[in-house]
Amino acid sequence: MGQPLLNNIGEASLFLSLLIGLVGIFSLSAGILQKEDKFIHIGKRCINSIFALLTLTMVLLLYLLITKDYSNAYVSKNVSNDLSTLYSVTALWAGQEGSLLLWAWIMSIYLFIVSMVKTRDKLIPSTKVTILFVLSFFILLIVFIESPFALSLSAESNGRGLNPILQNIYMAIHPVTLYIGYIALTIPFAFAVGSILSKDNSNKWIELSKRWTYFSWIFLSAGLLLGSRWAYLELGWGGYWAWDPVENVALMPWLVLTAFIHSSMAQEKRSLLKRWNIFLIFLAFFLSIFGTFITRSGLISSVHSFAQSEIANYFIVFIFLIVIISFFSYYKNKNYIKSEEEITSLVSKENFFIFNNIFFLVITLTVFLGTTFPILSEFATGEKILVGPSFYNLVNFPNVLLLMLLMSIAPIIPWKNGDIVISLRFILVPLVLSLILGITTFVFVNEYKTSLVVFLSFLIITTMMKELITDFKIQYKNKGKTSSMLLFKLRRYCSFVVHLGIVLIVLGINFSSVFAAKYDISLKKSETAIIDNYKIELLDIYRNENEAKTILGAIVALYDGKNRYILNPEQNNYKYEGNREINKETEVAIYSTFAKDYYLILIDQNTKGNFNFKVYINPLVSFLWIGSFVSILGVTVLLIRRSKKYE
Numbered sequence: 132m133g134q135p136l137l138n139n140i141g142e143a144s145l146f147l148s149l150l151i152g153l154v155g156i157f158s159l160s161a162g163i164l165q166k167e168d169k170f171i172h173i174g175k176r177c178i179n180s181i182f183a184l185l186t187l188t189m190v191l192l193l194y195l196l197i198t199k200d201y202s203n204a205y206v207s208k209n210v211s212n213d214l215s216t217l218y219s220v221t222a223l224w225a226g227q228e229g230s231l232l233l234w235a236w237i238m239s240i241y242l243f244i245v246s247m248v249k250t251r252d253k254l255i256p257s258t259k260v261t262i263l264f265v266l267s268f269f270i271l272l273i274v275f276i277e278s279p280f281a282l283s284l285s286a287e288s289n290g291r292g293l294n295p296i297l298q299n300i301y302m303a304i305h306p307v308t309l310y311i312g313y314i315a316l317t318i319p320f321a322f323a324v325g326s327i328l329s330k331d332n333s334n335k336w337i338e339l340s341k342r343w344t345y346f347s348w349i350f351l352s353a354g355l356l357l358g359s360r361w362a363y364l365e366l367g368w369g370g371y372w373a374w375d376p377v378e379n380v381a382l383m384p385w386l387v388l389t390a391f392i393h394s395s396m397a398q399e400k401r402s403l404l405k406r407w408n409i410f411l412i413f414l415a416f417f418l419s420i421f422g423t424f425i426t427r428s429g430l431i432s433s434v435h436s437f438a439q440s441e442i443a444n445y446f447i448v449f450i451f452l453i454v455i456i457s458f459f460s461y462y463k464n465k466n467y468i469k470s471e472e473e474i475t476s477l478v479s480k481e482n483f484f485i486f487n488n489i490f491f492l493v494i495t496l497t498v499f500l501g502t503t504f505p506i507l508s509e510f511a512t513g514e515k516i517l518v519g520p521s522f523y524n525l526v527n528f529p530n531v532l533l534l535m536l537l538m539s540i541a542p543i544i545p546w547k548n549g550d551i552v553i554s555l556r557f558i559l560v561p562l563v564l565s566l567i568l569g570i571t572t573f574v575f576v577n578e579y580k581t582s583l584v585v586f587l588s589f590l591i592i593t594t595m596m597k598e599l600i601t602d603f604k605i606q607y608k609n610k611g612k613t614s615s616m617l618l619f620k621l622r623r624y625c626s627f628v629v630h631l632g633i634v635l636i637v638l639g640i641n642f643s644s645v646f647a648a649k650y651d652i653s654l655k656k657s658e659t660a661i662i663d664n665y666k667i668e669l670l671d672i673y674r675n676e677n678e679a680k681t682i683l684g685a686i687v688a689l690y691d692g693k694n695r696y697i698l699n700p701e702q703n704n705y706k707y708e709g710n711r712e713i714n715k716e717t718e719v720a721i722y723s724t725f726a727k728d729y730y731l732i733l734i735d736q737n738t739k740g741n742f743n744f745k746v747y748i749n750p751l752v753s754f755l756w757i758g759s760f761v762s763i764l765g766v767t768v769l770l771i772r773r774s775k776k777y778e
Contacts, residue, residue, distance in 0.1 A: 138203055141191045141280035148184040149274050151177045152267035159260040163328070171256055175246050178259065181266070182243040185236045189223075192232060192279050196222050201287040205229060205279045211292030213679040221303040222293050224310070227427060227442075228279035233307065234423075235269040237314045242266060245318060254325035254336060261321035268449050276442050292679070295705060295716040301361035309354030309381055313419045315347035316384060319391075320416035323409045327460050330467040337398050337408065344392055344412075345770040349763055351385045356759040367717035367732045369649065369747035371755065372640075374520045379502040380422030383495050387415040390491035397481040398470075400546055404481070405470045411488070413457055418495075420450055425502070476548045483541040490530045490537070497526045528580065531637065535587040538630050539594050542623070561593035576646075584641045588634045595627045621772055628765030635758025642751040643728075649748075653741040662746065666690040669742060670697075680705045685733050685742060689722070696722040700733035700744070728752045 155177030162170030192205070196219045201207045209222040209229070224230040242262045248255060273279070296302070319340035326336035358378065363371040372378060391411040397403040424446035461468075474482055501518040508516040543557055569586025573579060602620070650662045654669040661667075671686040684701040698720035705716070722729040730747035737743055 135202060135282060137191050137195060137200075138280040138282055141188050142278060144184045144188045144191075145270065145274050145278070145280070148181045148188075149267065149270045151180050151184070152263055152270055155181070155263050156260055156267060159256055159263065163256050163260065174256070174259060174263075178239075178242055178246045178263065181263075181270075182239045185232075185239045185270075188232060188280075189236050192229065193220060193223060196220065199290065201290055202283055203279075204281045204283045207283045207287050207290045209290065209293055211290045211679070212288075213677075214293055214298075217303060218293050218298050221297070224306045225293055225297055226279075228273070228277040228281075230306070230310075231269060231273050231277055231427075232279050234310060234314060235266060235273060237310055238262070238266045238269065238317060241314065241318055245321075248339075254322065254329040254331050254339075256325075257328040258318075258321040258325035261324045262317055265317055265321075265453075268445075272442050272445060276445065295680075295703065296365050299361055299365050301357045301364065305354055305357035305361055308350055308357055312347045312350030312352075312354055313381075313384065313422070315343055315350065316388065316412075316416045316419045318343040319347075319412050323412045324457060324460065327409070327464045327468065330464055332405070332467050332469060334398055334402060334405075337395050340412070341395070341399075342770060344388060344395070345766055348385070348388050348392060349766050349770065351381070351388065352759065352763050352766075355381060355385060356756070356763070360756070363752075364719055364721065365717075367719050367745075369647070369730055369732075369745070369749065370644075371752075374498075374501065374518075374523045376502050376505075377422075377426050379498045380418070380425050383498055383502075384415050384418045384422065386491050386495045386498070387411055387418060390488040391415060393484045393487050397484050401472050401481060403470050403472055403474065404485075405468050406465065407488075409461065409468065413461075417450070417454065418499075420446070420453070424450065478544060478551045478554070479548060480541060480544045480546045483537055483544055487534065487537050487541065490534045494527050494530050497523065497530075532583055532587060535584075535591060535634075535637065538633070539587065539590040542626065542630075543594065543598060557597070558590070558594050561590055561597055564593055565590035578645060581641055581645055584637060588638055591630060591634050595630065599624075599627070622769060625765045625769045625772075628768070629762045632758040632760070632762030632765060635754045635761060637758075639751050639754030639756075639758060643749045643755065647747060647749045650746040652744050652746060653737065654744065655741050664691070665746075665748070667744075667746065672742065678706075683733065683736070685744075687720070687731060687744070689729050689731070689746075691729070696729055698722055698729065698731045700731045702733050702735065723753065725753050726750065 155174045158170045158177060159174035161167065162174060195203045195206050196210055197216060199206065199210050199212065199214075199219065201210075205226060205228050206222075209226050210219050214222070222229065224233050242259070245255075245262065246259060319336075322336040322340045322343075325331075326333075355378075358381070359371040362368075362373070391408060394404050394411060395408050398405055398408050424443065427442055427446070474485075476482065501522055504518050505515045508514060539561075540554065540558065543554055565586050568589050569582050572585040573582035576582070648663065652660045652662065652667060654660055654667070656669055656672055659666060659668045666689070668688040668690075669685060670688055673682075673684050673686075675682040675684070680703045682701055682703055684699060687698045687700070689696045689698055700720035701718035703716040703718060717732055720731040720733075728747070728749040730749055732745040732747075734743040734745060
């Protein structure tokens with residue numbers, strides 16, 4: 132079988148999947164309107180067929196990438212002879228066409244799973260047609276605008292290769308992890324639309340969505356974590372988050388989804404906030420589509436974004452359509468979506484969840500305005516005005532503190548009616564201990580932000596500890612089994628784990644940003660420099676060369692008191708342009724301990740023959756990685772438990 136034939140099969144499979152998608156939309160819609168099961172069954176067969184066809188296209192494109200078939204334009208643009216098999220595979224999502232195909236394929240998997248749900252709930256057909264509509268839009272983009280099976284105009288013996296900064300294990304996993312989380316938001320959105328169209332006022336859509344929201348949150352969190360780790364290791368600026376526009380559009384759905392997870396508990400527990408929850412899941416989905424549009428439109432400058440493309444206009448139309456259709460459906464059927472109870476007390480868990488939601492949405496709005504301001508300013512004035520990290524840090528810091536305060540109080544507040552006096556009495560000891568620690572911190576570091584963060588962090592931890600001790604005391608007094616208690620209150624204890632992870636993340640961010648030290652040094656071989664309490668010695672310099680690049684490397688000893696750390700930073704210069712404008716790449720050297728990271732960058736060699744380095748000492752960065760893992764672990768346990776309960 133010739134390679135052009137494989138490309139033709141891929142093109143035909145994509146076109147056929149689009150046609151079948153349109154048939155599926157028509158059939159499911161007819162089944163819903165006419166209440167005919169035969170049309171629903173046709174729609175299900177269409178869903179199965181689309182999944183099979185898109186799986187075939189994925190296999191074909193992966194085969195072309197791995198075999199380095201340069202007759203395919205996408206392969207020629209993203210793969211080269213020197214590229215390993217691993218990065219040949221990851222080239223699948225390195226470009227516009229491949230990432231869109233991956234997006235559509237993952238969505239087809241989710242749709243296939245939803246179609247296999249054995250339930251007679253009337254909202255399911257509406258859910259399927261909603262997902263299929265979104266999926267068909269992405270397939271349409273691939274078929275008519277960004278086909279990954281277009282043939283190369285000229286025969287090449289080598290491709291342009293993968294962007295060197297993408298040749299990193301974290302970047303190999305980060306995009307697809309983020310996609311999995313992004314796309315999963317389509318499912319709860321579709322369940323919400325299904326509940327509206329079917330006029331189902333029950334909590335069924337929340338129940339069906341819960342596993343998907345946990346699943347999405349886990350992968351969005353993991354994607355953000357992996358992306359931060361990649362930026363920390365690969366970009367060579369000493370940090371892990373720069374409020375880059377593409378970072379921001381990944382963060383916004385996570386923020387809204389986190390708010391939704393909290394408020395949905397009020398609907399599960401007391402049938403409250405039904406309309407509000409629909410609004411939140413709508414917003415989370417729209418932000419995921421908006422993020423996709425931003426990264427693929429070429430409207431922003433980012434190391435993460437794709438080149439400018441014609442699909443921007445199509446995305447604008449799609450976003451407009453989905454907003455109009457969704458909110459029209461909501462408005463038309465809003466009388467069927469009513470909360471069965473009302474919030475009767477200011478001091479109640481459900482009311483604190485509303486406060487929680489407000490703070491999350493304020494942060495989301497801040498990030499949205501900061502991200503879109505360069506676009507708006509360029510449209511209005513012709514000048515693109517960038518918004519720096521100081522804006523985000525200044526505006527969001529108070530909201531983060533307020534969220535931490537809620538984290539310390541909300542878990543101990545009962546549903547429906549609470550007593551503020553009893554609650555304050557419960558946290559009195561944790562509050563006093565936390566105040567003492569916060570004041571002590573301020574005395575030693577003379578930094579009020581850090582002191583507030585330490586105070587609230589310790590308040591959250593000590594309050595959780597007191598709750599746990601109280602529960603175990605009751606259990607011991609009643610001679611109950613601890614294992615039974617853990618299962619009964621699993622969601623509550625998992626939330627403790629998640630909150631503990633968040634506390635560690637906030638502490639890590641605060642200490643690594645406020646107390647980070649940065650130095651610029653210039654050394655000759657065997658020369659030593661003293662900076663503050665550190666001694667740095669350039670032990671050796673080496674130069675290597677291979678087919679793809681020349682390597683300038685250094686072996687450096689860093690002394691911190693009695694401890695000696697060996698660091699090996701490198702500077703790579705690629706011989707061909709590759710799939711980027713700049714050919715130079717920095718390989719950062721990091722020695723990590725629990726207390727701090729020693730972060731070293733080899734900049735260049737100056738005219739005097741000295742080698743220039745940047746040195747960062749970043750304290751407590753480990754808290755960021757540990758905290759992220761702990762939070763993800765907490766929600767993963769919830770997801771597993773939820774799945775077993777559902778089954």
